[in-house]
Amino acid sequence: xxxxxxxxxxxxxxxxxxxxxxxxxxxxxxxxxxxxxxxxxxxxxxxxxxxxxxxxxxxxxxxxxxxxxxxxxxxxxxxxxxxxxxxxxxxxxxxxxxxxxxxxxxxxxxxxxxxxxxxxxxxxxx
Numbered sequence: 001x002x003x004x005x006x007x008x009x010x011x012x013x014x015x016x017x018x019x020x021x022x023x024x025x026x027x028x029x030x031x032x033x034x035x036x037x038x039x040x041x042x043x044x045x046x047x048x049x050x051x052x053x054x055x056x057x058x059x060x061x062x063x064x065x066x067x068x069x070x071x072x073x074x075x076x077x078x079x080x081x082x083x084x085x086x087x088x089x090x091x092x093x094x095x096x097x098x099x100x101x102x103x104x105x106x107x108x109x110x111x112x113x114x115x116x117x118x119x120x121x122x123x124x125x126x
Contacts, residue, residue: 003024006018013030032118034050047087051091059095073123074122082107
């Protein structure tokens, strides 16, 4: 049975979507922008800092379900500019020491709200 997930430790959904959903086995996050839990957009921050903020939001959502980044099966990264890949990748690596998840990273026409990137995750809730 589908269930929506909400935590005050990640930004509120800014449209007709949930922070995440689950069927009890697998969790799907919505795309996470570099926003604080209070809704401040960090669009002027470095790509590395924006990456960290996005992943901290994913972490907060996972923690709301007693999960962690170690439970992430797949991440999709939407970059505003593929030339930012190396800076993104270095910050991204800080969150996955061993057995990183599968990942896709691609350049898109424009990330919402002028951010450098948006990330989404799929995690197991075993």
